[in-house]
Amino acid sequence: MSTKRVAALALALGGALTMSGCGTQADIAATVNGTVISESAARTAAEQIRQNYPEEAAQFGTGDAVGILINAPFVLDALAASGRPVSEESARAQLKLVDDPSPETITLVRYENAVGQLQEGGQELIDGILEKLRSAKITVNPRYGTFDAQQVQIVPAAPNWIASGANAAG
DSSP: OOHHHHHHHHHHHHHHHHHHHHHHHHTEEEEETTEEEEHHHHHHHHHHHHHHSTTTTTTOOHHHHHHHHHHHHHHHHHHHHTTOOOOHHHHHHHOTTOSSOOHHHHHHHHHHHHHHHHHHHHHHHHHHHHHHHHHSOEEEOTTTOEEETTTTEEEOOOOTTSOOTTTSOO
């Protein structure tokens, strides 16, 4: 094999490996304490929620799913620890229009069911959840914004080409 062919093959292989690495990174919507929420799983969950609740969730998007999937483990774990678990079976039963709901879709429905129970748990339960969320290591794909630990939510990032009021030329 000629030196030019070897070099070309090496470049092509290197490019393929680089692209496959980017593909893996591109599927990360968020990480929560090292646990990955994949872009594809959040997208599928959002699609299945819209399918099951076409009128109520017509505008429910992948970013909405990512936000809930970040919060859900904290809320569901706290409710379970307080003796108010939210079952997967009840969530599955609500997904009548989805043949094979993804685990993330089930989590979204469980979270929705759990939110109503938070008030019953009292302010101490809610404060405990907020404290855990604030101390968690949460990173979000920039396409959705950034996780603001004080607000305990994803806030949209302003594109760098938009000047803030203080920095805008007048």
